[in-house]
Every structure is written in structure tokens, then in C-alpha cells.
Amino acid sequence: MHQNKNIALFLPCYVDQFYPNVGIATIQLLEKLGCKVSFPMDQTCCGQPMANAGYERDTVGTAKHFIKTFKDFDYIVAPSGSCVLHVKEHSPSIQGFETEQAAMHHKIFELTEFLVDVLRVGPIKGSYPHKVGFHSSCHGQRGLRLSASSELNEPPFNKAKQLLEGLEGLEWVELDRKDECCGFGGTFAVTEEALSIQMGKDRLADHQKNNVEILAGGDMSCLMHMQGISSRNNNGVKFKHIAEILNEVIR
Amino acid sequence: MNHPEKAAVFLEDKENAKWHDETLWFVRDKRDVVSKSIPEWEELRETASQIKDNVLSNLDEYLVEFERNALANGIKVHWAKDAEEHNKIVLNILQQNDCKAIVKSKSILTEECHLNQYLEKNGVDVVDTDLGERIVQFLNQPPSHIVLPAIHLKKAQVSDIFHDKLNTEKGNHDPSYLTNAARLHLREKFLAAKVALTGVNFGVAETGEFVVCTNEGNADMGVHLADVHVACMGIEKIIPKREHLGVFLRLLARSATGQSVTNYNSHFRSPAKGKEIHIVLLDNGRTEQLGREKFKNSLKCIRCGACMNTCPIYRRSGGYSYGSVVPGPIGSILSPGIDLKKHSSLPFASTLCGSCSDVCPVKINIHEQLYEWRQEITKAQTSINAKSLAMKFANGIFSVPFAYKLGGSMMRGALKLLPHSITYSNLNTWGKERDLPEVPKESFKDWYKKNKL
Amino acid sequence: MNPSREYILNKIRALRQEVVEAPIIPEFEVAEDLVSTFKISSAANKGEVIDREAFVALLESGQYPRIYSTAKGFESYTNITVPQDPHEFSDLSLAVVEGQFGVAENGAIWLDEENLEFRILPFITEHLVILLDKKKLVGNMHQAYAKIGNTKSGFGLFTAGPSKTADIEQSLVIGAHGAKSLKIVMI
Numbered sequence: 058m059h060q061n062k063n064i065a066l067f068l069p070c071y072v073d074q075f076y077p078n079v080g081i082a083t084i085q086l087l088e089k090l091g092c093k094v095s096f097p098m099d100q101t102c103c104g105q106p107m108a109n110a111g112y113e114r115d116t117v118g119t120a121k122h123f124i125k126t127f128k129d130f131d132y133i134v135a136p137s138g139s140c141v142l143h144v145k146e147h148s149p150s151i152q153g154f155e156t157e158q159a160a161m162h163h164k165i166f167e168l169t170e171f172l173v174d175v176l177r178v179g180p181i182k183g184s185y186p187h188k189v190g191f192h193s194s195c196h197g198q199r200g201l202r203l204s205a206s207s208e209l210n211e212p213p214f215n216k217a218k219q220l221l222e223g224l225e226g227l228e229w230v231e232l233d234r235k236d237e238c239c240g241f242g243g244t245f246a247v248t249e250e251a252l253s254i255q256m257g258k259d260r261l262a263d264h265q266k267n268n269v270e271i272l273a274g275g276d277m278s279c280l281m282h283m284q285g286i287s288s289r290n291n292n293g294v295k296f297k298h299i300a301e302i303l304n305e306v307i308r
Numbered sequence: 309m310n311h312p313e314k315a316a317v318f319l320e321d322k323e324n325a326k327w328h329d330e331t332l333w334f335v336r337d338k339r340d341v342v343s344k345s346i347p348e349w350e351e352l353r354e355t356a357s358q359i360k361d362n363v364l365s366n367l368d369e370y371l372v373e374f375e376r377n378a379l380a381n382g383i384k385v386h387w388a389k390d391a392e393e394h395n396k397i398v399l400n401i402l403q404q405n406d407c408k409a410i411v412k413s414k415s416i417l418t419e420e421c422h423l424n425q426y427l428e429k430n431g432v433d434v435v436d437t438d439l440g441e442r443i444v445q446f447l448n449q450p451p452s453h454i455v456l457p458a459i460h461l462k463k464a465q466v467s468d469i470f471h472d473k474l475n476t477e478k479g480n481h482d483p484s485y486l487t488n489a490a491r492l493h494l495r496e497k498f499l500a501a502k503v504a505l506t507g508v509n510f511g512v513a514e515t516g517e518f519v520v521c522t523n524e525g526n527a528d529m530g531v532h533l534a535d536v537h538v539a540c541m542g543i544e545k546i547i548p549k550r551e552h553l554g555v556f557l558r559l560l561a562r563s564a565t566g567q568s569v570t571n572y573n574s575h576f577r578s579p580a581k582g583k584e585i586h587i588v589l590l591d592n593g594r595t596e597q598l599g600r601e602k603f604k605n606s607l608k609c610i611r612c613g614a615c616m617n618t619c620p621i622y623r624r625s626g627g628y629s630y631g632s633v634v635p636g637p638i639g640s641i642l643s644p645g646i647d648l649k650k651h652s653s654l655p656f657a658s659t660l661c662g663s664c665s666d667v668c669p670v671k672i673n674i675h676e677q678l679y680e681w682r683q684e685i686t687k688a689q690t691s692i693n694a695k696s697l698a699m700k701f702a703n704g705i706f707s708v709p710f711a712y713k714l715g716g717s718m719m720r721g722a723l724k725l726l727p728h729s730i731t732y733s734n735l736n737t738w739g740k741e742r743d744l745p746e747v748p749k750e751s752f753k754d755w756y757k758k759n760k761l
Numbered sequence: 762m763n764p765s766r767e768y769i770l771n772k773i774r775a776l777r778q779e780v781v782e783a784p785i786i787p788e789f790e791v792a793e794d795l796v797s798t799f800k801i802s803s804a805a806n807k808g809e810v811i812d813r814e815a816f817v818a819l820l821e822s823g824q825y826p827r828i829y830s831t832a833k834g835f836e837s838y839t840n841i842t843v844p845q846d847p848h849e850f851s852d853l854s855l856a857v858v859e860g861q862f863g864v865a866e867n868g869a870i871w872l873d874e875e876n877l878e879f880r881i882l883p884f885i886t887e888h889l890v891i892l893l894d895k896k897k898l899v900g901n902m903h904q905a906y907a908k909i910g911n912t913k914s915g916f917g918l919f920t921a922g923p924s925k926t927a928d929i930e931q932s933l934v935i936g937a938h939g940a941k942s943l944k945i946v947m948i
Contacts, residue, residue: 073752075745080752084760096756109660109679111686147679199662207340208618208666210349234333238620242659247737249657251316254741255325255624256659285742331931346866348789355784362783368773375766381915387766439937440928456928463930483932491938498938499848515911525884525924525939532881533848543769548783550909554902555786557919558866565927568802568867569902572884572939573919580880580915591765595772 064094065130067165069137069277070102076277082304083136083168089307090176094134097126105143110244113149120148128157132175133165136300138197139276141167146200167201168300169216169275180223183306190230190269191217191299192260192283194276195238203275207236217275217299224306232263241282257286264294271295273302310653315625328460329623335456336617338566339667346562356555357671360608363546364598370513370546371589377516378587381578386588391421394590398423398505398538399430401586405536407503409433411494413520413527414441415507416454416611417540417590420633435497437526439490446473452627454634455564455613460626494526504530508541508587509610510556514549517577518587521560521570528574536584539576543589544598544607556610559669563612597645602680606641608670615664615674621657630654637664641677648688655681791900795865796947799898802868806922807935808943816890816946820857825888830857831878832892847881856886856940862897863945864905869919870945871905873912880916889923889940895947 064087068080080096087094103123104116123144127133135141145162172178193215197203204215221227240246240256247253261283264272272287272294274280284296309317319325343349363370375385388394402410410427412418412434424434424445436445440457444450446469451457458466463481470476476489506527511518518539520527531537547556561567579585598604616622616636627635632643632651640654655678664674738744750758792798800810811819820828820838829850830838835857844850858877860870870891872883883889899905909917924939935941 068752075747077748077750077752077755081755084756096752096760098753098756098761109682111656111682111684113683114687195659195661195663199666206663206666208663210344210346238659238661238663240620240659242661245656245659249312249315249621250737250740251312251319252621252624252657253659255319256620257742259329281745282742285738285744288743289741334931348787351787351789355786358781358784361781365778365781368770371770371773387763387769389765389768393765437938438928439926443928456931458928459931461930463932466929483929484934486929487926487934487937491936494938495851499851523925523927524937526937528881528884528918529938532879532884550911551786551903551906552783554906558902567921568805569864569869569919569921571806571920571922571925573869573921575917575919576915577913577917578915589769591769591772595769598773599776 062093062131063129064092064132064134065127066094066096067100067127067133067135067140068096069135069140071281072136072277075281076298079136079277079298079300082298082300083134086300086304086307087134089304090172090178092176099126103140103143104148105140106243108143108147113147117149117151121151121154123148124151124154124157124161127165128154128161131164132171133161134168134171135165136168136298137276137278138167138194138201138203139278141165142196142200167197167203167275169220170201170203173216173219178220181220181303181307182223183308184225185221185302185306186226188228188230188268188270189221189302190232190264190267190272191215191221192239192272192274192279193217193236194274194279197275198236204236217273220299220303230264230267230269232267234263237263239279239283241279243278246282253282254286257283261287261292261294265292269294271297271302273297273299275299311625311629311631311657312653314629314631315621315657318626318629319624325624327462328626331459332617332623335565336614336667339563339614339617342562342566342568346558352555352559353669353671356559356669357608359547359552359555360670362548364544364604364607367543367546367598370548371543373513374511374516374546375589377514379516381516382585383516383578384584384586386586388588388590388592390592391590394421394540394588394592395423395426397588398540399427399432401536401538402427402432402503405503407432407536409435409497409501410503410505411435411437411497411501411530411534412505413507413522413530414438414457415505415540416451416634417507417542418505419450420592421590423540435494435501437494437497437530438522439487439524442490442494443469450633452635453613453616454611460628495529498529498533501530501534503536503538504534505538505540506531508539508545509560510553511541511546511587512548512550512553513546515577517550517575519553519573519575521557521573523565523567523571525572528572531576532580535582536586537576537579538586538588540588540590543591543594560610560612563614563667563669593646597642600645603641603645603677605672606638606645606677608672609638609642610670612669614667614669618663618667620659620661620663625657630657637674637678638672641674641681644681644685648685652685655679655685786903789901789903791904792865795898795900796895798865799863799868802866803922803945806868807925808868808922808945810945810947813946813948816944819944825855827852827854828857829853829855829882829886831876831882832857832859835892847879847885850879850881850885853886855888855890856882857890857892858883860891860893860945862899862905862908863893864900864902864919865898866901867921869902869905869921871909872918872920874914874916883918883920884924884939886940888942888944890944890946891920892946892948
């Protein structure tokens, strides 16, 4: 039923530049699942770094551009909870595009959310014999509610886990602090450098203590931060975006 | 020093920072366990939040109702528009009673008013009777946490302080021994005080009563022995009805310490025979905050401290790193309303992870307000200081590698749409303790052009 | 008129806020077995539920040199001259009072001024015993406040355990300022 829909891939700007494989994996994965996906070449940064630094009012240009670029698609899918949350919650409202903007909030999805809630993909079959620790990004988890938050009294759920848990040989590792922030936080990573590093180290230590082999996540920004610390300290954990894992196992 | 500088200093002592983080996480964990034993937990939070919505939207009426009922019950009611007036009112009551020494149970509001310093300047000896508060008072420090005032100190440090002040055995670190020493020391103070001061957890408009919650029993030890009880209360602590106490008392201790309820929840309706109760109702910027549509929800706070215990920043930087009376996430949304310039780094002392909003028993959207304060601070930066902190924070944007290392057309495209006020600076901070991602041979766009177009 | 009072009220009124209705507190389910739930809650608070026999044995054990009891049927155990000045309770070993009702979900017991004689009593005593009728248990705090209704006593207290603190390194210590132990006699 989604064959006829036009799906746009929305990539965080740093993913385009540093992690092209994540973009490629996302597009291939969606195609394998029968979707027609295109990548609007005009897209730019969504404006999140500026907005979170206190300059939301100066992102009118990027927000307007975003609407123009994506408004005609049926769905907009991004391998990033954080950017999707920004578009939904922190884009300034754009005069003259109120209808398009409102409509867009219902058709933009983070990747795992799109797979589970729109495509209704069940547990994926395949083999992935690894111990996987999953880093739920805070914006994905507490912003888009992609998984249950440990603070709330709600039944446990995790859209990424739903997709991965059927894989043969995959061991989903539970962490001691299951959803603490990694300390990336955008501009926080440099303005509060000492804290950011400590949080990242603590998060990594939790994964390592629990013998995680592959640290997976839905937001490359968090992974980039932890990978940066991990690689500086030569501690050998591998990092993967969930799109890469899913694309690898689906033939 | 601003927050990042103080946080960096705090983190220098790695072992202590780790201990601080783990100690507070332990409290957060207890809160998680106990809150999950209540099936209706989320419904309770929602109900509490809605009650507070009602309170804030009708505050003037409730204050008048509270005053009327309290007066009818024989309580004396005072109104203070700011800290100065509050302190004068308290001093005046003390002078009328010829009182030179008071015992005081924990009240963050009196910290906000710097009441202790004021009274001491005017010749009144103030003894904080909450154990944690007494400990920090011995050190001339403010509380570092609103519920656990001495959470930053280890027992060996407390032992040294008590050896010095209370003549306990040197090197005896046993918390029971130390607590008992404080018990004996403070009991003398309780027995001697003519006036006792407390904060207020809830004031009930319908009945004119107010409720004070403690675990140690120190508030009650003070007020029932003294002739005069002075209760200091922020105007936002009003709730409409007695039945609403059921909602808040179910949430408060569970959120604060993971207990099902505080040990002592005292309901004061009228003074005992021959005694006096005074209530001081304080504004001190609260009506101002009520007028700020985006921030007024911060007044729902019941001071449980759960947002501090859960905050990954607070746990790793300590209460003093905030430089505000109320530290942590809730402090970071309350303090800028009081002094925007002084506290302009606080809304940036967050990753906006949202954990604070999810633990908050009255569902204050704390992390969203942090985001909104950032917007206000950058707007106000010319008026607060041309080369303000906020600007430095904003400039940090492009020192994150994904932003500054980009030579690709996408970022250039974005940059055209962005203000030039945001400049490239501070570029090396990312790489101090983190490697940069490797730059791949081709960007996604290059790949897409080659393979898909 | 008090100028600050008018200042504060006028500032609020000037905001011309639309009144948001207060919610109706939902009816929540409570535990079926109130007695055992109460006992579990009380133990978690470091209180201890004992029976009448154990209590009488305790009273007669001689370990409490100075006892004051306001509980009906147990007045005779008072072995001190009741003071005029509550400060004189400072060396009281044991206070025995009647609780009006208990709350199963958290082990809290409602004490009203009329059960206390002196407001300071449950705080100043070294040890506290509360008599509680097991038929007078409610499930949760909502039921508790429904039971209190619009009682107009000057002072009321939910007490849930002995005085506690964890202010030194989060180590739990019983007996900060108030009672060092709480025993609940269920009858």
C-alpha cells in the first residue's frame, strides 16, 4: 500500500557529510521494504543547532526552505529522532505556509517509527549474531516517545527493539542505567565540554561493563560523540546506526 | 565563574564526582521503584498538574480565601511583596516577642530571602534544625540540594565538622553516632527557643490550614515547644481544597526520596492555647513569573527535588555549580526570571534530555522551558551585556564538527539562510577529548548523484 | 488596607487569567487486604506492628521508666505526673496515643489533637506507640482525606514511622529528632 506513496529522505546535514553509509542504508532499506524513496537535493540543515542555542527566531529561513523542499511528499523519513523532533516542535511558524507546516507534522517520521507505525514491519528475519547495546537518543525517546522512558510508569516498549529482537543470534543488552543521556546535546558538547565528556564516558562504560560489542542507535549525533570518546581511548566498541544493521540483514 | 567553569572544577576530583553521581542516582532509582508500585502514578501526576493549573489561574481568589479562613482560625496573616519586606516582618515578630534565638526547619523560601544573614545581622541567632541544613550551616554554606542539603559532603567531612563544632570523637564517621550527637545538640536548641520558623509545603484555601512535611520531625519539635510559630510561604503553595492534599502527599515523598510518604505531615489549622501562629505570604517575583505565559508552569513546583536527582548534569556538577538558591533543572527555569544576567548560563546547562520533565510529579515541562529561556536570553543579550555568555554559547554551535568541518554545498546552503551573527570560533573544543569522525571519500549527496539520479 | 496585600492581589488580577477548572480526583483501586498492606507499608517506614499481648509485655518490661499514655484503656500505665509545661516531656521514654485511622498504601496514621493532649507528644517522646483499630484502615490517601472530611481540629498529623534522616551520605539513621521507634498496636 505504500508503493504508490512518495517518500522523501531527510538526512541530518552531518550524516550527509560524515556518515553517507547511514543515508545509503536508509534508502536501500526502505526500497527493500517496497518504498519509493527520493532525496530532495535542495535540503539543508533543519536549523536545530541554532534553535537549541537560543536562536530559533533566526531559523525562519531554514524552516521555510524545509517546508518548500518537503511539502509535496506523502512522507518524510529521517534516520534521526533529534532532527525530526526539531521540525515538529521547534520550527518557527512560517507565515503563508501554516497549512503545509501543520500537515508536515503528521507526515514526518523518524526511521524506526516509520517502519513500525506506518509500514507496520514486524520483527525482521535474518541473522545478526552480536551483542548489541542500543543508545536511545533522548530526543527520540522522550521527545518522539520511540521507547518507554524509565521515569514513567508505562508498559515497556521500544520500537528499535521491536525491529531487532527477531534477529537470530542478536543479544539485546540491557544497561544498568537504561536511558541516561550521553551528553552530546548539540552545542552543549562544546559549551559544557567537561560535563559532555564525562557523560559520554559514563555511558560508554555502562555499555562496556555489559559486554556490548556493537553500540547501535537511531541518532548519529549521539553515536558520533561516543565514538569520538571511544576512539580516543581505544576501547574497541563498534558503532552502527540501526539503519545499517537492518539493511545488512535484509536481503 | 559560570556553570561550565564550575562544572569543570567539580569534575576534576573524579572520584568525588562519581560518588556524587551515584549517590543521587541511588535516590532517583528508589523513586523509580516506588513510583512504579502505584498503578495510577501517571494519572496522579496529571491530576496534580491540573490542580496546579487551577491554582495558578485563580490564585488571587484562593489567596483571599486562604487568608479569610486562616484569620478565622486565629492565625495572623502577613503579606510580603519581596524578600526585604518578608525579612522585616519576621524580624518584627521576633522583636515583639523579645526573641534573640530561633530554631528553623527547612525552608528554601527563607534561603531565597537570605533570612538567616538578615536576622544574624540584627542580632538573632538562627539554628537550622534539619540535620543536613545544620551541617551546611556549620560550614556557612547554603544547601546544595533542596531536599538533601548536605548531599555534597561525605561522612568523614561531617565527622570533622562535628568534631570541631559539637566535640564528637575525632575520626568517628558513623552516621548513627553523628546523628545522635546532632540530636542532643539540637534538642537543647528546641527546648530553649521561644519562636520557631518553618516553611510550608501546602496551604489549603478551603480550610486556612497549612501542611509541613518532614522526616526528622524537626519542624514539629520546634513549633510545639515554642510560643510562636512563624510559617513562611510562597503564594504559589496554595491548593484549593483539603482533598487535594491526598494527591500531593502521594506524590511528594515518593518523588523526593522514594518513601511512600514523609514521616511527619503536620496540619496546622489554629494555634494551641496561649500560642501564636503567623503566616507570611511572599511574592518576591512570583507574580512576575505568573505573567510569563511560557514560564508560569514553573510555579507548580512542589520542591521535591526529583529533577535534581535525575539530572545527568546536576549529578555530575553538584548544586553549587548553579550559583542559584534552587539548583538543578527547576532552578534553571526559576532563576533567570529573578536575575537574567546572573543566571544566563543556567538554561544552557542542559542537553534538553527531558528526564526532568518525565520525573516531575506536577508535570512541569522543565526542558521545554529551558529551551524557551535560551530564546529569551539571546534576545536580551544586548541589554544584559554585549559580550554576554549567551553569545559564547551560541557561538559554540559551529565548533561542533558536523557544523564547522563541512565544506559541502548543503551546509553552505544552510549558512546562506542563517544570520552572520553566529561566527566560527572555539573550534578546537570538540577535539580535546574526542576524535573527529573520519571524513569519507564522498558525501551522501555525491553518492546519490552518482547512483540514483 | 495592607499595601503589599493589594499589590500582590492586583498584580495577579491584572493578568486577567481565564480560570481553568480543577479536576475531579479519580477513584483509584486500593489493596484488598488492608491489614497486610498496612503492615508491609509500615515495615518499609521502619515502624513495627505488634499485637496487644506483646504491647502489654512491653509496658510491663520495665524498659520505659517514664510513660505517658493518653490511650483509652491504657491510661493507668502513665507513671509520671502530667506536666503543665510540655518542655517537661523532654525525658519521656514512651508515649502511648490512639490513632484515628491508618492508611494501607503508606502506613501513615492520622493523629488528631484530641488524641494527643499535647501537640508535642508524638515528637518529643523517645519511643512512640500508637493504638490502631484494624477496622479503621483505609486504602489510600484519597480515602483518608474523605474520612477526615471537614474536621475542624487545630492540629492533625499523618505520621508514618519513627523519626528518620539520611542526611549523612544517604545512610538511613532512625531517631533524628523525634521518636526513635514507632510501634503500632493493632487491635
